[in-house]
Structure formats: C-alpha cells, structure tokens
Amino acid sequence: MKHILLLCMAVIFLQLMAGCTQTAQQGQPAATPTPAPANTVTISAPVATTTVSVSDNTVLIQNMAYNPAQITVKAGEIVRWVNKDKVVHSVVFSKDSKIDPSGPLSASQSFSVKFYDTGVYNYSCGIHPQMQGSVVVI
Incomplete structure (x- = not known):
C-alpha cells in the first residue's frame, strides 16, 4: 500500500513539474507574456535611466530651465x-x-x-517655480 501511495505522489509531482516548464519549438521563439492592453492613463512614473536618448518630443531639464x-x-x-x-526638479x-x-x-x-486634447498646457517646477514651460497640442 505504501508503494502505491509513493508511486501516485511521484506521478503527481512529475505532472506538476512538467506543467511548470516551457520549451521553444525549433525555429520558433519561446512564448512571451501577452502585454496588457494600453490604458488611458496619461502619466507614467519617473524611471531612472542610465542613458538618455533625445527625441523631437523631449524637453531637457538643465541649467535650471526647461529646454x-x-x-x-x-x-x-x-x-x-x-x-x-x-539637482532634483519636477514637472507640475x-x-x-x-x-x-x-x-x-x-x-x-x-x-x-501623453496628450490627448488640443490646447496649451502650462507647467512649472514644483521645487523651483521660476522654471516654467508649456506644451502646445495641435
């Protein structure tokens, strides 16, 4: 009876372990998680970066000014x-x-x-109020 119980437990354990792993088929990439659908939140949290790329829609904060x-x-x-x-700055x-x-x-x-509506959006630095800027959305 003990042998049957141990055998059943071993089979269950092996089935659980087999279900926890995935292997890619040759020539096909491993499955990747499906990204969450895009939401309508307009703010993304600040993210620390080690390299900074500058695009056309980038405002640099430097020399105590928005540029x-x-x-x-x-x-x-x-x-x-x-x-x-x-020094620390913010966008308010x-x-x-x-x-x-x-x-x-x-x-x-x-x-x-991400700006959805047209208009002029004025902002300043919450730490240094003399720093001001605006986004014009057309």
Whole structure:
C-alpha cells in the first residue's frame, strides 16, 4: 500500500513539474507574456535611466530651465522630460489640466505625458517655480 501511495505522489509531482516548464519549438521563439492592453492613463512614473536618448518630443531639464521652454506636439503624442541637472526638479501642471505632477526627478530620471486634447498646457517646477514651460497640442 505504501508503494502505491509513493508511486501516485511521484506521478503527481512529475505532472506538476512538467506543467511548470516551457520549451521553444525549433525555429520558433519561446512564448512571451501577452502585454496588457494600453490604458488611458496619461502619466507614467519617473524611471531612472542610465542613458538618455533625445527625441523631437523631449524637453531637457538643465541649467535650471526647461529646454525648449515651449514644445508643440500633435494630439496623441507623448512628451518626455529628462532631468539633466544634478539637482532634483519636477514637472507640475495647472490643476485645471487634471495632469498629475511628476514628483521629484533626480538626475537622469524622466517623466512622460501623453496628450490627448488640443490646447496649451502650462507647467512649472514644483521645487523651483521660476522654471516654467508649456506644451502646445495641435
């Protein structure tokens, strides 16, 4: 009786282990997780980066200023702010814009917003209010 019980437990264990592994078929890549559907959240959390690439929709934060101070994008595009200063900065929009602030951005951290509606979106640094900029969405 003990042998049958041990045999059943071994079979169950082997089935569980076989179900926990995947192997790729030759010539086919291993299965990758399906990405979550795109959501409508307009704010992405600041992400620390080691290398910073600059695109047309990037605002650099350097020398205590936003560069460029005004950027024009099309509706549906993303604007990214990258802190190139050694001091902490932030990106804070007016309350009526309903865009959440970035929070503190240390050196090399970035913050992105996808703009859906046309208009002018003014912002400033919550730490250094003299730093100001705007996004024009067409």
